[in-house]
Amino acid sequence: MKIYKLNSSILLEYQDNFYQLEDESWDSFINDDYLDEKVKQIASNLSPISNSDALLKHELDAPVVGQELWASGVTYIRSKQGRQEESAKAGGSDFYARVYEADRPELFFKATRNRIVGHGGEVRIRRDSNWDVPEPELVLLMSSSGKIIGYTIGNDMSSRSIEGENPLYLPQAKTYDGCAALGPCILVAESPLKGDTNIRLTIERDNEVVFNDSIAINQIKRGMEELAGFLFRECSFPQGALLMTGTGIVPGNDFTLQAGDCISISVDGIGTLTNCVARNT
Ligand code: DO4
Ligand code: MG
Structure with a gap:
Protein backbone atom coordinates (compact mmCIF):
# COMPACT_ATOMS: atom_id res chain seq x y z
CA MET A 1 0.00 0.00 0.00
CA LYS A 2 1.57 3.28 -1.17
CA ILE A 3 0.76 6.99 -1.05
CA TYR A 4 2.03 9.41 -3.72
CA LYS A 5 1.94 13.17 -3.26
CA LEU A 6 0.87 14.85 -6.52
CA ASN A 7 1.00 18.60 -7.17
CA SER A 8 -2.58 19.16 -6.03
CA SER A 9 -3.98 15.79 -5.00
CA ILE A 10 -3.03 12.50 -3.34
CA LEU A 11 -2.80 9.15 -5.10
CA LEU A 12 -3.27 5.88 -3.22
CA GLU A 13 -2.04 2.53 -4.54
CA TYR A 14 -3.70 -0.51 -3.03
CA GLN A 15 -3.72 -4.04 -4.46
CA ASP A 16 -2.65 -2.90 -7.95
CA ASN A 17 -5.35 -0.21 -8.16
CA PHE A 18 -4.96 3.57 -7.90
CA TYR A 19 -7.36 5.98 -6.16
CA GLN A 20 -7.16 9.78 -6.38
CA LEU A 21 -8.08 12.08 -3.49
CA GLU A 22 -8.77 15.69 -4.47
CA ASP A 23 -9.12 18.52 -1.92
CA GLU A 24 -7.26 16.58 0.73
CA SER A 25 -4.52 18.17 2.82
CA TRP A 26 -1.30 16.14 2.80
CA ASP A 27 -0.44 17.07 6.37
CA SER A 28 -3.74 16.02 7.86
CA PHE A 29 -4.06 12.94 5.63
CA ILE A 30 -0.75 11.36 6.53
CA ASN A 31 -0.69 12.31 10.22
CA ASP A 32 -2.67 9.27 11.34
CA ASP A 33 -1.54 6.43 13.61
CA TYR A 34 -3.86 4.11 11.67
CA LEU A 35 -2.85 5.23 8.18
CA ASP A 36 -2.90 1.64 6.89
CA GLU A 37 -6.52 1.16 8.00
CA LYS A 38 -7.50 4.53 6.53
CA VAL A 39 -6.04 3.70 3.10
CA LYS A 40 -7.83 0.32 3.02
CA GLN A 41 -11.11 1.96 4.02
CA ILE A 42 -10.86 4.67 1.35
CA ALA A 43 -9.93 2.13 -1.33
CA SER A 44 -13.01 0.10 -0.49
CA ASN A 45 -15.25 3.17 -0.94
CA LEU A 46 -13.77 4.77 -4.09
CA SER A 47 -13.59 3.70 -7.72
CA PRO A 48 -10.11 3.12 -9.09
CA ILE A 49 -8.80 5.55 -11.73
CA SER A 50 -7.25 4.59 -15.07
CA ASN A 51 -4.87 7.55 -15.70
CA SER A 52 -2.40 6.87 -12.87
CA ASP A 53 0.59 6.54 -15.25
CA ALA A 54 0.01 10.05 -16.64
CA LEU A 55 -0.49 11.51 -13.16
CA LEU A 56 2.71 9.91 -11.88
CA LYS A 57 4.64 11.11 -14.91
CA HIS A 58 3.49 14.74 -14.84
CA GLU A 59 2.32 15.53 -11.30
CA LEU A 60 4.58 13.65 -8.90
CA ASP A 61 5.90 15.76 -6.00
CA ALA A 62 8.14 15.07 -2.99
CA PRO A 63 6.15 13.38 -0.18
CA VAL A 64 6.53 16.24 2.28
CA VAL A 65 4.71 19.48 3.15
CA GLY A 66 4.80 20.56 6.80
CA GLN A 67 7.09 17.79 8.06
O1 DO4 B 1 28.24 12.37 10.95
C1 DO4 B 1 27.83 12.98 10.03
C2 DO4 B 1 26.67 12.63 9.18
C3 DO4 B 1 26.53 11.16 8.95
C4 DO4 B 1 25.49 10.77 7.97
O2 DO4 B 1 24.82 11.57 7.35
C5 DO4 B 1 25.26 9.33 7.73
O3 DO4 B 1 25.90 8.49 8.36
O4 DO4 B 1 24.42 9.01 6.89
MG1 MG C 1 23.48 10.60 5.83
Missing part, protein backbone atom coordinates in the same frame (compact mmCIF):
# COMPACT_ATOMS: atom_id res chain seq x y z
CA GLU A 68 10.65 18.61 9.14
CA LEU A 69 13.26 16.29 7.64
CA TRP A 70 15.87 15.08 10.15
CA ALA A 71 18.76 12.68 9.60
CA SER A 72 20.72 10.08 11.54
CA GLY A 73 24.50 9.79 11.33
CA VAL A 74 27.08 7.02 11.62
CA THR A 75 24.52 4.23 11.93
CA TYR A 76 26.38 1.84 9.58
CA ILE A 77 30.05 0.81 9.89
CA ARG A 78 30.83 2.12 6.36
CA SER A 79 29.71 5.62 7.31
CA LYS A 80 31.93 5.53 10.40
CA GLN A 81 34.95 4.40 8.33
CA GLY A 82 34.41 6.93 5.54
CA ARG A 83 34.04 9.81 7.97
CA GLN A 84 37.04 8.78 10.04
CA GLU A 85 39.13 8.82 6.85
CA GLU A 86 37.86 12.17 5.60
CA SER A 87 38.35 13.92 8.96
CA ALA A 88 41.65 12.27 9.98
CA LYS A 89 43.82 15.27 9.03
CA ALA A 90 41.57 17.64 10.97
CA GLY A 91 41.69 15.35 14.05
CA GLY A 92 37.94 14.73 13.97
CA SER A 93 37.93 10.95 13.49
CA ASP A 94 37.49 10.08 17.19
CA PHE A 95 34.07 11.75 17.27
CA TYR A 96 32.68 9.37 14.65
CA ALA A 97 34.11 6.29 16.39
CA ARG A 98 32.58 7.39 19.69
CA VAL A 99 29.12 8.20 18.36
CA TYR A 100 28.94 4.83 16.57
CA GLU A 101 29.29 3.10 19.97
CA ALA A 102 27.40 5.61 22.16
CA ASP A 103 23.89 5.08 23.56
CA ARG A 104 22.75 8.40 22.09
CA PRO A 105 22.68 8.41 18.28
CA GLU A 106 23.74 11.35 16.12
CA LEU A 107 20.59 13.08 14.87
CA PHE A 108 20.67 16.35 12.99
CA PHE A 109 18.18 18.68 11.34
CA LYS A 110 18.39 18.36 7.55
CA ALA A 111 15.73 20.41 5.76
CA THR A 112 12.21 21.65 5.29
CA ARG A 113 10.23 21.27 2.09
CA ASN A 114 11.77 24.22 0.24
CA ARG A 115 15.23 22.54 0.17
CA ILE A 116 13.93 19.10 -0.80
CA VAL A 117 13.27 17.79 -4.32
CA GLY A 118 11.14 14.84 -5.39
CA HIS A 119 11.73 12.02 -7.87
CA GLY A 120 13.04 13.55 -11.12
CA GLY A 121 14.05 16.85 -9.50
CA GLU A 122 17.63 18.19 -9.47
CA VAL A 123 19.75 17.76 -6.37
CA ARG A 124 22.64 20.19 -6.01
CA ILE A 125 26.27 20.36 -4.97
CA ARG A 126 27.67 23.46 -3.32
CA ARG A 127 29.88 25.97 -5.15
CA ASP A 128 32.33 25.96 -2.24
CA SER A 129 32.71 22.17 -2.12
CA ASN A 130 34.99 19.95 -4.21
CA TRP A 131 34.17 16.51 -2.77
CA ASP A 132 30.51 15.51 -2.83
CA VAL A 133 28.51 12.31 -2.52
CA PRO A 134 24.91 11.14 -2.41
CA GLU A 135 23.85 9.19 0.69
CA PRO A 136 21.14 6.62 -0.07
CA GLU A 137 18.98 6.18 3.01
CA LEU A 138 15.79 4.55 4.20
CA VAL A 139 13.54 7.31 5.59
CA LEU A 140 10.98 6.84 8.37
CA LEU A 141 7.70 8.74 8.45
CA MET A 142 6.38 9.26 11.97
CA SER A 143 2.97 10.61 12.99
CA SER A 144 2.79 13.41 15.57
CA SER A 145 2.58 10.72 18.28
CA GLY A 146 6.01 9.39 17.21
CA LYS A 147 4.67 6.15 15.71
CA ILE A 148 6.41 4.90 12.55
CA ILE A 149 3.59 4.92 9.98
CA GLY A 150 5.53 4.71 6.72
CA TYR A 151 8.79 4.63 4.79
CA THR A 152 10.26 6.44 1.84
CA ILE A 153 13.63 6.73 0.07
CA GLY A 154 16.00 9.61 0.73
CA ASN A 155 19.20 11.08 -0.65
CA ASP A 156 21.17 12.93 2.04
CA MET A 157 23.48 14.91 -0.30
CA SER A 158 26.73 15.65 1.54
CA SER A 159 29.89 17.67 1.08
CA ARG A 160 32.79 15.53 2.27
CA SER A 161 35.32 18.36 1.84
CA ILE A 162 33.40 20.65 4.21
CA GLU A 163 32.51 18.01 6.82
CA GLY A 164 36.06 16.61 6.60
CA GLU A 165 37.61 20.02 7.30
CA ASN A 166 35.89 20.18 10.69
CA PRO A 167 32.94 18.15 12.10
CA LEU A 168 31.47 21.43 13.39
CA TYR A 169 30.84 22.39 9.75
CA LEU A 170 28.27 19.56 9.50
CA PRO A 171 25.24 21.88 9.06
CA GLN A 172 26.94 23.55 6.07
CA ALA A 173 28.02 20.20 4.61
CA LYS A 174 24.48 18.87 4.87
CA THR A 175 21.98 21.71 4.52
CA TYR A 176 21.76 23.98 1.47
CA ASP A 177 19.33 24.45 -1.43
CA GLY A 178 18.69 21.12 -3.18
CA CYS A 179 20.46 19.13 -0.44
CA ALA A 180 17.90 16.34 -0.22
CA ALA A 181 15.64 14.21 -2.36
CA LEU A 182 12.66 12.19 -1.12
CA GLY A 183 10.27 9.84 -2.90
CA PRO A 184 8.80 8.50 -5.02
CA CYS A 185 6.08 7.52 -2.51
CA ILE A 186 5.30 6.61 1.08
CA LEU A 187 5.14 2.86 1.65
CA VAL A 188 2.53 2.58 4.41
CA ALA A 189 3.85 0.54 7.34
CA GLU A 190 1.75 -2.55 7.94
CA SER A 191 4.64 -4.26 9.77
CA PRO A 192 8.35 -3.44 10.23
CA LEU A 193 10.44 -3.81 7.06
CA LYS A 194 12.27 -7.14 6.72
CA GLY A 195 15.95 -7.07 7.67
CA ASP A 196 17.03 -8.24 4.21
CA THR A 197 15.38 -5.20 2.57
CA ASN A 198 18.08 -3.87 0.25
CA ILE A 199 19.10 -0.29 -0.47
CA ARG A 200 20.87 0.08 -3.84
CA LEU A 201 22.76 3.08 -5.19
CA THR A 202 23.68 3.55 -8.85
CA ILE A 203 25.43 6.65 -10.19
CA GLU A 204 25.57 7.23 -13.95
CA ARG A 205 27.80 9.67 -15.81
CA ASP A 206 27.35 10.15 -19.57
CA ASN A 207 25.09 7.05 -19.56
CA GLU A 208 27.76 4.84 -17.97
CA VAL A 209 27.56 3.42 -14.46
CA VAL A 210 30.42 4.95 -12.44
CA PHE A 211 29.35 3.63 -9.03
CA ASN A 212 27.07 0.83 -7.88
CA ASP A 213 26.63 -0.74 -4.44
CA SER A 214 23.97 -2.11 -2.11
CA ILE A 215 23.41 -2.86 1.57
CA ALA A 216 20.69 -4.61 3.58
CA ILE A 217 18.98 -2.60 6.29
CA ASN A 218 19.86 -5.26 8.90
CA GLN A 219 23.46 -3.94 8.76
CA ILE A 220 22.35 -0.85 10.69
CA LYS A 221 23.74 -0.51 14.23
CA ARG A 222 20.53 0.99 15.67
CA GLY A 223 16.84 0.08 15.78
CA MET A 224 14.34 2.11 13.77
CA GLU A 225 12.20 2.62 16.90
CA GLU A 226 15.31 3.68 18.81
CA LEU A 227 16.10 6.43 16.26
CA ALA A 228 12.47 7.64 16.18
CA GLY A 229 12.36 7.56 20.00
CA PHE A 230 15.42 9.82 20.35
CA LEU A 231 14.01 12.29 17.79
CA PHE A 232 10.74 12.65 19.68
CA ARG A 233 12.33 12.85 23.17
CA GLU A 234 12.17 16.61 23.52
CA CYS A 235 10.80 17.76 20.16
CA SER A 236 7.15 17.85 19.14
CA PHE A 237 6.15 17.54 15.49
CA PRO A 238 2.51 18.62 15.00
CA GLN A 239 2.52 17.47 11.34
CA GLY A 240 4.62 14.36 11.94
CA ALA A 241 8.28 14.09 10.93
CA LEU A 242 10.62 12.40 8.46
CA LEU A 243 13.88 10.82 9.62
CA MET A 244 16.69 9.60 7.35
CA THR A 245 18.25 6.55 9.01
CA GLY A 246 21.86 6.96 7.82
CA THR A 247 23.93 5.66 4.95
CA GLY A 248 25.60 2.26 4.68
CA ILE A 249 27.10 3.08 1.28
CA VAL A 250 29.97 5.53 0.81
CA PRO A 251 31.87 5.64 -2.53
CA GLY A 252 35.68 5.38 -2.34
CA ASN A 253 37.71 8.46 -1.44
CA ASP A 254 38.62 9.06 -5.11
CA PHE A 255 34.98 9.55 -6.11
CA THR A 256 33.17 12.88 -6.26
CA LEU A 257 29.86 13.76 -7.88
CA GLN A 258 29.85 16.02 -10.94
CA ALA A 259 27.12 18.21 -12.38
CA GLY A 260 25.10 16.05 -14.78
CA ASP A 261 25.54 12.78 -12.85
CA CYS A 262 22.30 10.84 -12.32
CA ILE A 263 21.71 9.11 -8.99
CA SER A 264 19.23 6.25 -8.59
CA ILE A 265 18.40 4.84 -5.18
CA SER A 266 16.16 1.78 -4.94
CA VAL A 267 14.71 0.21 -1.81
CA ASP A 268 12.93 -3.15 -2.02
CA GLY A 269 9.18 -2.71 -1.69
CA ILE A 270 9.25 1.08 -2.08
CA GLY A 271 10.60 1.83 -5.57
CA THR A 272 13.32 3.99 -7.12
CA LEU A 273 14.21 7.62 -6.51
CA THR A 274 16.16 9.18 -9.40
CA ASN A 275 17.72 12.65 -9.43
CA CYS A 276 20.39 14.28 -11.54
CA VAL A 277 22.95 16.70 -10.12
CA ALA A 278 23.31 20.42 -10.67
CA ARG A 279 25.93 22.71 -9.13
CA ASN A 280 24.66 25.76 -7.26
CA THR A 281 25.52 28.87 -9.28
Whole structure:
Protein backbone atom coordinates (compact mmCIF):
# COMPACT_ATOMS: atom_id res chain seq x y z
CA MET A 1 0.00 0.00 0.00
CA LYS A 2 1.57 3.28 -1.17
CA ILE A 3 0.76 6.99 -1.05
CA TYR A 4 2.03 9.41 -3.72
CA LYS A 5 1.94 13.17 -3.26
CA LEU A 6 0.87 14.85 -6.52
CA ASN A 7 1.00 18.60 -7.17
CA SER A 8 -2.58 19.16 -6.03
CA SER A 9 -3.98 15.79 -5.00
CA ILE A 10 -3.03 12.50 -3.34
CA LEU A 11 -2.80 9.15 -5.10
CA LEU A 12 -3.27 5.88 -3.22
CA GLU A 13 -2.04 2.53 -4.54
CA TYR A 14 -3.70 -0.51 -3.03
CA GLN A 15 -3.72 -4.04 -4.46
CA ASP A 16 -2.65 -2.90 -7.95
CA ASN A 17 -5.35 -0.21 -8.16
CA PHE A 18 -4.96 3.57 -7.90
CA TYR A 19 -7.36 5.98 -6.16
CA GLN A 20 -7.16 9.78 -6.38
CA LEU A 21 -8.08 12.08 -3.49
CA GLU A 22 -8.77 15.69 -4.47
CA ASP A 23 -9.12 18.52 -1.92
CA GLU A 24 -7.26 16.58 0.73
CA SER A 25 -4.52 18.17 2.82
CA TRP A 26 -1.30 16.14 2.80
CA ASP A 27 -0.44 17.07 6.37
CA SER A 28 -3.74 16.02 7.86
CA PHE A 29 -4.06 12.94 5.63
CA ILE A 30 -0.75 11.36 6.53
CA ASN A 31 -0.69 12.31 10.22
CA ASP A 32 -2.67 9.27 11.34
CA ASP A 33 -1.54 6.43 13.61
CA TYR A 34 -3.86 4.11 11.67
CA LEU A 35 -2.85 5.23 8.18
CA ASP A 36 -2.90 1.64 6.89
CA GLU A 37 -6.52 1.16 8.00
CA LYS A 38 -7.50 4.53 6.53
CA VAL A 39 -6.04 3.70 3.10
CA LYS A 40 -7.83 0.32 3.02
CA GLN A 41 -11.11 1.96 4.02
CA ILE A 42 -10.86 4.67 1.35
CA ALA A 43 -9.93 2.13 -1.33
CA SER A 44 -13.01 0.10 -0.49
CA ASN A 45 -15.25 3.17 -0.94
CA LEU A 46 -13.77 4.77 -4.09
CA SER A 47 -13.59 3.70 -7.72
CA PRO A 48 -10.11 3.12 -9.09
CA ILE A 49 -8.80 5.55 -11.73
CA SER A 50 -7.25 4.59 -15.07
CA ASN A 51 -4.87 7.55 -15.70
CA SER A 52 -2.40 6.87 -12.87
CA ASP A 53 0.59 6.54 -15.25
CA ALA A 54 0.01 10.05 -16.64
CA LEU A 55 -0.49 11.51 -13.16
CA LEU A 56 2.71 9.91 -11.88
CA LYS A 57 4.64 11.11 -14.91
CA HIS A 58 3.49 14.74 -14.84
CA GLU A 59 2.32 15.53 -11.30
CA LEU A 60 4.58 13.65 -8.90
CA ASP A 61 5.90 15.76 -6.00
CA ALA A 62 8.14 15.07 -2.99
CA PRO A 63 6.15 13.38 -0.18
CA VAL A 64 6.53 16.24 2.28
CA VAL A 65 4.71 19.48 3.15
CA GLY A 66 4.80 20.56 6.80
CA GLN A 67 7.09 17.79 8.06
CA GLU A 68 10.65 18.61 9.14
CA LEU A 69 13.26 16.29 7.64
CA TRP A 70 15.87 15.08 10.15
CA ALA A 71 18.76 12.68 9.60
CA SER A 72 20.72 10.08 11.54
CA GLY A 73 24.50 9.79 11.33
CA VAL A 74 27.08 7.02 11.62
CA THR A 75 24.52 4.23 11.93
CA TYR A 76 26.38 1.84 9.58
CA ILE A 77 30.05 0.81 9.89
CA ARG A 78 30.83 2.12 6.36
CA SER A 79 29.71 5.62 7.31
CA LYS A 80 31.93 5.53 10.40
CA GLN A 81 34.95 4.40 8.33
CA GLY A 82 34.41 6.93 5.54
CA ARG A 83 34.04 9.81 7.97
CA GLN A 84 37.04 8.78 10.04
CA GLU A 85 39.13 8.82 6.85
CA GLU A 86 37.86 12.17 5.60
CA SER A 87 38.35 13.92 8.96
CA ALA A 88 41.65 12.27 9.98
CA LYS A 89 43.82 15.27 9.03
CA ALA A 90 41.57 17.64 10.97
CA GLY A 91 41.69 15.35 14.05
CA GLY A 92 37.94 14.73 13.97
CA SER A 93 37.93 10.95 13.49
CA ASP A 94 37.49 10.08 17.19
CA PHE A 95 34.07 11.75 17.27
CA TYR A 96 32.68 9.37 14.65
CA ALA A 97 34.11 6.29 16.39
CA ARG A 98 32.58 7.39 19.69
CA VAL A 99 29.12 8.20 18.36
CA TYR A 100 28.94 4.83 16.57
CA GLU A 101 29.29 3.10 19.97
CA ALA A 102 27.40 5.61 22.16
CA ASP A 103 23.89 5.08 23.56
CA ARG A 104 22.75 8.40 22.09
CA PRO A 105 22.68 8.41 18.28
CA GLU A 106 23.74 11.35 16.12
CA LEU A 107 20.59 13.08 14.87
CA PHE A 108 20.67 16.35 12.99
CA PHE A 109 18.18 18.68 11.34
CA LYS A 110 18.39 18.36 7.55
CA ALA A 111 15.73 20.41 5.76
CA THR A 112 12.21 21.65 5.29
CA ARG A 113 10.23 21.27 2.09
CA ASN A 114 11.77 24.22 0.24
CA ARG A 115 15.23 22.54 0.17
CA ILE A 116 13.93 19.10 -0.80
CA VAL A 117 13.27 17.79 -4.32
CA GLY A 118 11.14 14.84 -5.39
CA HIS A 119 11.73 12.02 -7.87
CA GLY A 120 13.04 13.55 -11.12
CA GLY A 121 14.05 16.85 -9.50
CA GLU A 122 17.63 18.19 -9.47
CA VAL A 123 19.75 17.76 -6.37
CA ARG A 124 22.64 20.19 -6.01
CA ILE A 125 26.27 20.36 -4.97
CA ARG A 126 27.67 23.46 -3.32
CA ARG A 127 29.88 25.97 -5.15
CA ASP A 128 32.33 25.96 -2.24
CA SER A 129 32.71 22.17 -2.12
CA ASN A 130 34.99 19.95 -4.21
CA TRP A 131 34.17 16.51 -2.77
CA ASP A 132 30.51 15.51 -2.83
CA VAL A 133 28.51 12.31 -2.52
CA PRO A 134 24.91 11.14 -2.41
CA GLU A 135 23.85 9.19 0.69
CA PRO A 136 21.14 6.62 -0.07
CA GLU A 137 18.98 6.18 3.01
CA LEU A 138 15.79 4.55 4.20
CA VAL A 139 13.54 7.31 5.59
CA LEU A 140 10.98 6.84 8.37
CA LEU A 141 7.70 8.74 8.45
CA MET A 142 6.38 9.26 11.97
CA SER A 143 2.97 10.61 12.99
CA SER A 144 2.79 13.41 15.57
CA SER A 145 2.58 10.72 18.28
CA GLY A 146 6.01 9.39 17.21
CA LYS A 147 4.67 6.15 15.71
CA ILE A 148 6.41 4.90 12.55
CA ILE A 149 3.59 4.92 9.98
CA GLY A 150 5.53 4.71 6.72
CA TYR A 151 8.79 4.63 4.79
CA THR A 152 10.26 6.44 1.84
CA ILE A 153 13.63 6.73 0.07
CA GLY A 154 16.00 9.61 0.73
CA ASN A 155 19.20 11.08 -0.65
CA ASP A 156 21.17 12.93 2.04
CA MET A 157 23.48 14.91 -0.30
CA SER A 158 26.73 15.65 1.54
CA SER A 159 29.89 17.67 1.08
CA ARG A 160 32.79 15.53 2.27
CA SER A 161 35.32 18.36 1.84
CA ILE A 162 33.40 20.65 4.21
CA GLU A 163 32.51 18.01 6.82
CA GLY A 164 36.06 16.61 6.60
CA GLU A 165 37.61 20.02 7.30
CA ASN A 166 35.89 20.18 10.69
CA PRO A 167 32.94 18.15 12.10
CA LEU A 168 31.47 21.43 13.39
CA TYR A 169 30.84 22.39 9.75
CA LEU A 170 28.27 19.56 9.50
CA PRO A 171 25.24 21.88 9.06
CA GLN A 172 26.94 23.55 6.07
CA ALA A 173 28.02 20.20 4.61
CA LYS A 174 24.48 18.87 4.87
CA THR A 175 21.98 21.71 4.52
CA TYR A 176 21.76 23.98 1.47
CA ASP A 177 19.33 24.45 -1.43
CA GLY A 178 18.69 21.12 -3.18
CA CYS A 179 20.46 19.13 -0.44
CA ALA A 180 17.90 16.34 -0.22
CA ALA A 181 15.64 14.21 -2.36
CA LEU A 182 12.66 12.19 -1.12
CA GLY A 183 10.27 9.84 -2.90
CA PRO A 184 8.80 8.50 -5.02
CA CYS A 185 6.08 7.52 -2.51
CA ILE A 186 5.30 6.61 1.08
CA LEU A 187 5.14 2.86 1.65
CA VAL A 188 2.53 2.58 4.41
CA ALA A 189 3.85 0.54 7.34
CA GLU A 190 1.75 -2.55 7.94
CA SER A 191 4.64 -4.26 9.77
CA PRO A 192 8.35 -3.44 10.23
CA LEU A 193 10.44 -3.81 7.06
CA LYS A 194 12.27 -7.14 6.72
CA GLY A 195 15.95 -7.07 7.67
CA ASP A 196 17.03 -8.24 4.21
CA THR A 197 15.38 -5.20 2.57
CA ASN A 198 18.08 -3.87 0.25
CA ILE A 199 19.10 -0.29 -0.47
CA ARG A 200 20.87 0.08 -3.84
CA LEU A 201 22.76 3.08 -5.19
CA THR A 202 23.68 3.55 -8.85
CA ILE A 203 25.43 6.65 -10.19
CA GLU A 204 25.57 7.23 -13.95
CA ARG A 205 27.80 9.67 -15.81
CA ASP A 206 27.35 10.15 -19.57
CA ASN A 207 25.09 7.05 -19.56
CA GLU A 208 27.76 4.84 -17.97
CA VAL A 209 27.56 3.42 -14.46
CA VAL A 210 30.42 4.95 -12.44
CA PHE A 211 29.35 3.63 -9.03
CA ASN A 212 27.07 0.83 -7.88
CA ASP A 213 26.63 -0.74 -4.44
CA SER A 214 23.97 -2.11 -2.11
CA ILE A 215 23.41 -2.86 1.57
CA ALA A 216 20.69 -4.61 3.58
CA ILE A 217 18.98 -2.60 6.29
CA ASN A 218 19.86 -5.26 8.90
CA GLN A 219 23.46 -3.94 8.76
CA ILE A 220 22.35 -0.85 10.69
CA LYS A 221 23.74 -0.51 14.23
CA ARG A 222 20.53 0.99 15.67
CA GLY A 223 16.84 0.08 15.78
CA MET A 224 14.34 2.11 13.77
CA GLU A 225 12.20 2.62 16.90
CA GLU A 226 15.31 3.68 18.81
CA LEU A 227 16.10 6.43 16.26
CA ALA A 228 12.47 7.64 16.18
CA GLY A 229 12.36 7.56 20.00
CA PHE A 230 15.42 9.82 20.35
CA LEU A 231 14.01 12.29 17.79
CA PHE A 232 10.74 12.65 19.68
CA ARG A 233 12.33 12.85 23.17
CA GLU A 234 12.17 16.61 23.52
CA CYS A 235 10.80 17.76 20.16
CA SER A 236 7.15 17.85 19.14
CA PHE A 237 6.15 17.54 15.49
CA PRO A 238 2.51 18.62 15.00
CA GLN A 239 2.52 17.47 11.34
CA GLY A 240 4.62 14.36 11.94
CA ALA A 241 8.28 14.09 10.93
CA LEU A 242 10.62 12.40 8.46
CA LEU A 243 13.88 10.82 9.62
CA MET A 244 16.69 9.60 7.35
CA THR A 245 18.25 6.55 9.01
CA GLY A 246 21.86 6.96 7.82
CA THR A 247 23.93 5.66 4.95
CA GLY A 248 25.60 2.26 4.68
CA ILE A 249 27.10 3.08 1.28
CA VAL A 250 29.97 5.53 0.81
CA PRO A 251 31.87 5.64 -2.53
CA GLY A 252 35.68 5.38 -2.34
CA ASN A 253 37.71 8.46 -1.44
CA ASP A 254 38.62 9.06 -5.11
CA PHE A 255 34.98 9.55 -6.11
CA THR A 256 33.17 12.88 -6.26
CA LEU A 257 29.86 13.76 -7.88
CA GLN A 258 29.85 16.02 -10.94
CA ALA A 259 27.12 18.21 -12.38
CA GLY A 260 25.10 16.05 -14.78
CA ASP A 261 25.54 12.78 -12.85
CA CYS A 262 22.30 10.84 -12.32
CA ILE A 263 21.71 9.11 -8.99
CA SER A 264 19.23 6.25 -8.59
CA ILE A 265 18.40 4.84 -5.18
CA SER A 266 16.16 1.78 -4.94
CA VAL A 267 14.71 0.21 -1.81
CA ASP A 268 12.93 -3.15 -2.02
CA GLY A 269 9.18 -2.71 -1.69
CA ILE A 270 9.25 1.08 -2.08
CA GLY A 271 10.60 1.83 -5.57
CA THR A 272 13.32 3.99 -7.12
CA LEU A 273 14.21 7.62 -6.51
CA THR A 274 16.16 9.18 -9.40
CA ASN A 275 17.72 12.65 -9.43
CA CYS A 276 20.39 14.28 -11.54
CA VAL A 277 22.95 16.70 -10.12
CA ALA A 278 23.31 20.42 -10.67
CA ARG A 279 25.93 22.71 -9.13
CA ASN A 280 24.66 25.76 -7.26
CA THR A 281 25.52 28.87 -9.28
O1 DO4 B 1 28.24 12.37 10.95
C1 DO4 B 1 27.83 12.98 10.03
C2 DO4 B 1 26.67 12.63 9.18
C3 DO4 B 1 26.53 11.16 8.95
C4 DO4 B 1 25.49 10.77 7.97
O2 DO4 B 1 24.82 11.57 7.35
C5 DO4 B 1 25.26 9.33 7.73
O3 DO4 B 1 25.90 8.49 8.36
O4 DO4 B 1 24.42 9.01 6.89
MG1 MG C 1 23.48 10.60 5.83
